Amino acid sequence: MLTIENLTGGYGETDILTGINLTLEAGEILTVAGTNGAGKSTLAKAVVGLLPRVNGRVTLSGSDITRIPAEQRARAGIGYVPQTANVFAALTIVENLEVVEGVKDRKQRIVEMFDLFPALNERRRARAGSLSGGERQQLAFARALMTRPDVIVLDEPTAALSPIMADESFRRIRELARTGTAVLLIEQRARQALAISHRGAIMDSGKVALEGQADGLLADQRAAELYLGVGH
Numbered sequence: 001m002l003t004i005e006n007l008t009g010g011y012g013e014t015d016i017l018t019g020i021n022l023t024l025e026a027g028e029i030l031t032v033a034g035t036n037g038a039g040k041s042t043l044a045k046a047v048v049g050l051l052p053r054v055n056g057r058v059t060l061s062g063s064d065i066t067r068i069p070a071e072q073r074a075r076a077g078i079g080y081v082p083q084t085a086n087v088f089a090a091l092t093i094v095e096n097l098e099v100v101e102g103v104k105d106r107k108q109r110i111v112e113m114f115d116l117f118p119a120l121n122e123r124r125r126a127r128a129g130s131l132s133g134g135e136r137q138q139l140a141f142a143r144a145l146m147t148r149p150d151v152i153v154l155d156e157p158t159a160a161l162s163p164i165m166a167d168e169s170f171r172r173i174r175e176l177a178r179t180g181t182a183v184l185l186i187e188q189r190a191r192q193a194l195a196i197s198h199r200g201a202i203m204d205s206g207k208v209a210l211e212g213q214a215d216g217l218l219a220d221q222r223a224a225e226l227y228l229g230v231g232h
């Protein structure tokens with residue numbers, strides 16, 4: 001579904017990412033973990049088309065998308081929920097869903113989003129600016145799902161959430177993958193994320209330091225000591 005080959009790039013002249021190779025199949029969850037500043041969000045931006053300078057190749061269902069702009073990638077099937085929630089504060093919840101571009105059978109899709117996120121349905125006429133961090137994150141997630149993306153890139157979706165809400169978010173991500181969506185999941189809660197993932201990649205200094213099956217990484221002593229935090 002998504003392949004990243006020998007990806008190098010950054011914001012200016014300095015490379016932040018170097019030689020990244022990753023693949024993601026339909027219905028698969030790939031967790032990308034790693035220390036602060038390792039380049040996880042930069043990788044997300046490279047995939048969705050928001051990194052100014054990129055070398056290497058990104059393909060979606062076999063098509064090279066490395067050079068196409070973000071809006072076009074979104075239309076081609078890449079959804080993105082950035083780290084700081086992507087919602088319009090002055091619009092209500094329902095209006096935020098109504099303004100997403102490129103949605104087929106919009107009314108039906110909004111009903112489906114409210115089924116998936118009941119908390120949003122309860123507050124559908126509330127302005128997004130008045131929502132809690134967790135609700136805002138759900139709205140950003142719902143907005144990204146409106147177009148039924150084939151691949152969704154989630155940048156720390158549980159960062160603003162309580163442990164209980166984070167559990168709910170992980171459950172939702174798992175369900176989404178079961179419907180065939182490929183999920184690139186960037187997470188600080190690495191152990192929990194790996195527990196719902198098929199595979200994982202651990203980044204360090206702009207490179208993939210370790211990569212493999214999620215259960216293998218969870219059992220890997222070196223990964224545990226260096227990156228996952230022993231006992232967490």
Ligand SMILES: Nc1ncnc2c1ncn2[C@@H]1O[C@H](COP(=O)(O)OP(=O)(O)OP(=O)(O)O)[C@@H](O)[C@H]1O
Nearest residue numbers: 011012016034035036037038039040041042043188
């Ligand atoms: N807009 C930007 N312009 C220039 N450099 C940036 C920009 N955003 C991030 N960087 C740099 O890129 C490097 C990687 O940052 P990135 O945000 O990708 O890391 P991260 O792994 O997502 O970290 P965190 O877990 O803290 O979010 C850092 O050195 C950071 O300072």
